[in-house]
Amino acid sequence: MKYRVLGCSGGEAPGFRLPSFLVEERLLIDTGSVAMALEVTQQAGIDHILLTHSHLDHTGGLPHLADNILGTRSTPVQVHGIPPTLDGVRSNLLNDVLWPDFTRIPSSAFPTLVYRGVPEGVPFELAEFTITAIRVNHAVETVAYFVEMEGRTLLHVGDTGPTDAIWRHARGVPDLVGICIETTFPNRLQEIADYSGHLTPRSLEKELDKLDRDVPVYVYHLKPALRAEILAELKRVRRQALHVLEEGTLYRF
Ligand SMILES: [Zn+2]
Ligand SMILES: [Zn+2]
Known part of the structure; x- marks a missing residue:
C-alpha cells in the first residue's frame, strides 16, 4: 500500500505542513496541507477523503481542495467521517460564511463534494480498501482508521490522548503492518497533552505497551517549535522499530 506523507506536523510554519496523507493516489486521510502539497491535477484525482x-x-485544506477541483471531475469527491466530524465541517467551515457549501456547487444535483457518514467499529468498503473507524480520545470526537488493502492493514491514528479501543481492535488484526500515530508535546508538557487529548513520548510508550506485539511505529504531529526536544525523548522510547514520519516521503506498507 502506497502511503505518501503530504504533511505531518502538529503546526504550520515554513518547512512544516499540516497532516494529510495520500494512499494509492485516490484516498486522502485528512486534508491539512493537501492543497499546497499536491498539483491540482493530482488533487482532482482524489475520489475519497477520510x-x-x-x-x-x-x-483546513478541504475548502481549497474543493475550490481547486471545481468543474474538473464528473463525480463528486466523497468526504467520509463520523457524523460529529461532518457536522462540524458543514456548520463551521463549508457553511456559506467562511467558505461556500461545495455540496451545492455547481449544483445540488452535481456537487463538488458529498458527505458520507461512517459507522464505528464496523468495516466498510471504499474503492479497493476495507476501512474500520475506531473511536479515540481527543478534545473533540475523533476516530482512528484501520486501512486494509490486499491483506495488509495500516493503523492510521489521528490526534489522540491515551486510549484503549484501538489497541483492543488491533489485537484482532493479525496482518497489521504499521501504525502511524501522533506525539504532539514533550514530556514536560504532559499536563497540557493530557488536557488537550494528545501524547508525549512517555504516554506514547505506555500506549504501545497495550499492543500485544511489535509492529513498526511511525510518529508524527510533533509541534514544530518543540520538535528537537520531542525527538530526543523519542530516542529513549524502548521500541525496536520506532520511526518519525518525513514530509514529502512515500512509504510502502
Ligand atoms: Zn491535529
Ligand atoms: Zn485535533
Whole structure:
C-alpha cells in the first residue's frame, strides 16, 4: 500500500505542513496541507477523503481542495467521517460564511463534494480498501482508521490522548503492518497533552505497551517549535522499530 506523507506536523510554519496523507493516489486521510502539497491535477484525482476529526489542522485544506477541483471531475469527491466530524465541517467551515457549501456547487444535483457518514467499529468498503473507524480520545470526537488493502492493514491514528479501543481492535488484526500515530508535546508538557487529548513520548510508550506485539511505529504531529526536544525523548522510547514520519516521503506498507 502506497502511503505518501503530504504533511505531518502538529503546526504550520515554513518547512512544516499540516497532516494529510495520500494512499494509492485516490484516498486522502485528512486534508491539512493537501492543497499546497499536491498539483491540482493530482488533487482532482482524489475520489475519497477520510477525516479523523473536525480540527482545522486536519480539515483546513478541504475548502481549497474543493475550490481547486471545481468543474474538473464528473463525480463528486466523497468526504467520509463520523457524523460529529461532518457536522462540524458543514456548520463551521463549508457553511456559506467562511467558505461556500461545495455540496451545492455547481449544483445540488452535481456537487463538488458529498458527505458520507461512517459507522464505528464496523468495516466498510471504499474503492479497493476495507476501512474500520475506531473511536479515540481527543478534545473533540475523533476516530482512528484501520486501512486494509490486499491483506495488509495500516493503523492510521489521528490526534489522540491515551486510549484503549484501538489497541483492543488491533489485537484482532493479525496482518497489521504499521501504525502511524501522533506525539504532539514533550514530556514536560504532559499536563497540557493530557488536557488537550494528545501524547508525549512517555504516554506514547505506555500506549504501545497495550499492543500485544511489535509492529513498526511511525510518529508524527510533533509541534514544530518543540520538535528537537520531542525527538530526543523519542530516542529513549524502548521500541525496536520506532520511526518519525518525513514530509514529502512515500512509504510502502
Ligand atoms: Zn485535533
Ligand atoms: Zn491535529
